[in-house]
Amino acid sequence: MRRARIFASEATSPRPGEDGARSGSRSLRALAAALLWLGFAASAAAAEGLHSESLRIDPGERMLVVAPHPDDETLGAGGLIQRVLARGGRVRVVALTAGDGYREALARLVPGRPPGPSDFLHYGSKRIDELEAALEVLGDGRIRLEVLGFPDGGLQALLVDRSGRSLPLRSATTATESPPYPDAADRTLSYRGEDLRRALSRILADERPTLVVIPDPADRHPDHSAGASFALASLRDPEVERALRAHPPRVATYLIHWPGWPTPAAGTAGAAPFALPADLPARGLAIRTLWLDASELERKRDALARHDTQQRAMGPFLALFERRGEVFRLLDTTRIDPPRTARHAPPRTK
Numbered sequence: 001m002r003r004a005r006i007f008a009s010e011a012t013s014p015r016p017g018e019d020g021a022r023s024g025s026r027s028l029r030a031l032a033a034a035l036l037w038l039g040f041a042a043s044a045a046a047a048e049g050l051h052s053e054s055l056r057i058d059p060g061e062r063m064l065v066v067a068p069h070p071d072d073e074t075l076g077a078g079g080l081i082q083r084v085l086a087r088g089g090r091v092r093v094v095a096l097t098a099g100d101g102y103r104e105a106l107a108r109l110v111p112g113r114p115p116g117p118s119d120f121l122h123y124g125s126k127r128i129d130e131l132e133a134a135l136e137v138l139g140d141g142r143i144r145l146e147v148l149g150f151p152d153g154g155l156q157a158l159l160v161d162r163s164g165r166s167l168p169l170r171s172a173t174t175a176t177e178s179p180p181y182p183d184a185a186d187r188t189l190s191y192r193g194e195d196l197r198r199a200l201s202r203i204l205a206d207e208r209p210t211l212v213v214i215p216d217p218a219d220r221h222p223d224h225s226a227g228a229s230f231a232l233a234s235l236r237d238p239e240v241e242r243a244l245r246a247h248p249p250r251v252a253t254y255l256i257h258w259p260g261w262p263t264p265a266a267g268t269a270g271a272a273p274f275a276l277p278a279d280l281p282a283r284g285l286a287i288r289t290l291w292l293d294a295s296e297l298e299r300k301r302d303a304l305a306r307h308d309t310q311q312r313a314m315g316p317f318l319a320l321f322e323r324r325g326e327v328f329r330l331l332d333t334t335r336i337d338p339p340r341t342a343r344h345a346p347p348r349t350k
């Protein structure tokens with residue numbers, strides 16, 4: 001989660017002379033299909049009502065949580081992570097970025113001069129440490145973490161403009177073109193959309209999750225919506241589909257960024273239900289809630305506290321997610337339409 005409005009155009013610098021690669025057309029089609037889903041999502045306006053059904057968690061669940069930035073895993077699924085582990089399941093978290101592009105927070109940390117690449121790298125390292133500490137709270141060492149270290153604020157650009165291109169993006173904050181962190185899962189990757197999609201595909205095929213938890217595709221933060229598209233495109237990767245054919249995973253989404261949401265809890269802190277925004281496009285998706293008990297809520301709060309940089313930058317916003325309910329929408333990935341239907345798709349409305 002990151003409230004800074006660093007959008008793709010700022011976060012990545014242009015690379016003159018790039019030309020599109022021809023080899024990634026299938027992957028590009030998958031990405032386009034995922035984007036098409038977003039178009040449908042944006043065009044289908046309907047109110048979300050209150051939810052009542054509980055999220056089902058099977059014994060021995062294998063859960064993969066996709067987090068665009070460190071802290072999204074706890075905000076969106078801090079209770080779910082605990083519950084899956086408590087039921088004998090296993091949890092793997094993949095952080096797409098290290099959250100190293102938060103210009104506003106850096107400007108406050110290094111007053112009097114513009115932050116430079118080494119400041120952003122230091123900030124990213126700190127956020128990785130915080131993520132590890134939060135997962136330690138949630139899982140007592142049982143959660144497997146992979147930080148891919150793609151450019152914070154640049155995922156939308158990787159998805160829309162640069163997928164399959166021959167040269168990688170350069171992060172406008174860290175000035176790197178590949179994951180710079182020693183703890184990154186694979187430092188041979190470079191900042192190309194195809195590399196991110198393949199990295200996610202490898203993790204999916206390796207983990208064979210029964211439950212995949214990703215950002216809501218309608219989330220208003222471009223890293224979140226793009227992260228959802230990359231995850232959905234990876235789920236439609238033919239190799240991943242083969243690996244998961246015997247037991248296709250359920251896909252649940254979590255929302256973090258929506259205008260005016262979450263609203264502050266009324267009454268006893270943490271006790272209020274947690275409804276999705278009334279104006280979130282419904283698209284017929286099933287809504288499921290996980291109700292946290294007092295101890296799970298306390299541990300979620302404790303894990304969120306480990307994200308110290310974010311607490312300092314926007315503690316009150318993080319606190320809005322300390323609720324008894326975690327709300328998810330279930331996606332049917334087979335409803336991501338093949339590219340040919342793009343011609344018949346309604347236009348995007350926003």
Ligand SMILES: [Zn+2]
Nearest residue numbers: 001002069072
């Ligand atoms: Zn985020």
